[in-house]
Amino acid sequence: MAATERIGGVFAATLLLPGLAAVSTVHAEEPPDQAEIALKYGYYRDWQPGLDRVKVQSPQLYLLTPFAGQWSLEAATVSDSVSGATPRMHTTRSGATPAMSDHRSATDVKVTRYFHRGSITLGGGYSGENDYVSHSQNVEGRWSTEDNNRTWIAGYGHSGDVIDNTGSGGSVENQHRQTRELMVGVTQAATANDVVQAFFTRSMGRGYFSDPYKDFDQRPDSRRASITLLRWNHHLEKYDATVRSSWRYYQDSFGIRSHTLAAEWVQPVGVWTITPGLRYYMQSAASFYYDPVTDAQGVPSSLLTRRYASNLEGYYSPDQRLSAFGAVTASIKVAYAFSEASSVDLKVEQYRQSSGLRFGGGSPYLDPFRASFVQFGVSHKF
């Protein structure tokens, strides 16, 4: 019985016959046989009741090209223009919110060498804005079993960041942060219609983690995180559709525990592909996050909160991103293929974050937060 349950058992058995592995078409890793260029334009904005916050416009360019037979080169560059206001504490409007505008550019380059059953990728990245510069390097190896049903993946990455906002009138000068990341994963074809993946990532960061624009924000100088990610893609023959689902569990030394549940339905309809998606996220607060302080009437008071915060010792932060909350993202992507080589796509995402969306309740007195994102892309293979 065991043999009948094994996926592709007959094919796997043929590979034991003399000379057959060499003429069986499954090559786990193959360099792309076409170059691809893609342009994307994204527009993001977020807001809270009565307050328009950040707007980001981001044109992106992506290039993938095979070279010298067994190699490929991938490069992506994005240029973000950010404008808007960030809240000073929590999310309550307390006095003037400083207006800001910034420009970020980021470039990633990857080189991959393909072997019969595996590949090795070396990558490097640069990201820079007024007050922040980051460099990263990473290496990733992939190896597939002879029957191609299982792929093992291991990666190591390092990034070094420098935070300095003295140029924009801030007081944080030449602060550093180093992060190392180790990842192992496996992809398994469970049946002809199911692919499951499991990844585990351990990340260790040291250095400056505070928010240079927040008052009363003092965070630990190390952050260690463990991330478990499980994915399941299932093809539904009846509808010729694919359902992609995932669960991600994150925990770190700040005390944050988070769950992300995501699902999307990929539905081809002729030359169109329509992909609606839904994502749910919830996290607990960091151990050093503090709630706004309320006055005698139970209304959060900026003055009382500042007075409270100025007496805090050790680590403390009012950053809403470190509070306990839940969030829901709804998205839809529509792609149209002119030919096998050319396509355009449009993606729209709506995000809503609030304390009430967390199971068991979130941090009190925080305004809900909404964001929307629109992206238009063109891609061409040649």
Next chain:
Amino acid sequence: MASPCELLLEGKGEAALRRGAAAAIAEVRRIESKFSRYLPHSVVSRINAAAGGQALDVDAETASLLDFAASLWESSEGLFDATSGVLRRAWDFGARRLPQPGQIESLLPLVGWRQVEWNGTRIRLPQPGMQLDFGGFGKEYAADRAAGVLLEHGVAHALVNLGGDIHVLGPHGAPGLAGQPWQVAIERPRPGVSGPLATLAIERGGVATSGDYERFFELDGKRYCHILDPRTGWPVCEWQSISVVAANTTAAGALSTIAMLKGAQAVDWLTAQGASWLAVRADGELLRHPPLAGGQ
């Protein structure tokens, strides 16, 4: 091989291509003479001749094929049985008549891979009259081996066709067609309509078809085909034909043969085996997986 065979090669350097073709043909002949049950001096004939007698030592290649037969028996839950050929004695498709009463019952004790004494190097068929054959994967194995020989000779664009069992070794190489997949036509299982059942675009890999139309007869409105269930000795005719596309021809051949025997479970089983397939049900309906593969 008792069936039309063809070798299509494309590329530059005629002399080298001819050398590759000659070597590939020699490899096919070698396999036929070594494993055909119709040739008295083949390994298979010697094993059959020794049935009920002494165990025989076999070479490494034969051992691999016997191991493969054993694994097919297991993965098919006994439906694929390399000892079932003896049942053909009861079924005379030329004479168009049913077996004599008791004839199948008398042959069934000679069928059963379970009885075969095979330890990885020595084989013995325990009862006189038992027969082994490599039908369902032997010709397919020859197609894959021929492709391997071509590859060793530097041929990168070729199609090997041994009586409908096809190995595509790389896309077309001829100027104007270079890089294009080969168009493999799948035969219609019933006469009447002209043109192929489907044409599959294959760049690399194996294609094999099993059909109920190779040997059959009809009696009192019922069709009796040569696909015999080794457990009952009777034909299984739920499919007119099943074609499978797999990473090599041996897998495609074994999968299509087993699928014919699987009856109603065939398509689920094939899909679970990760194969692409095209099947015509007994009522004439065409089914395929993945749904859009190849195109008509």
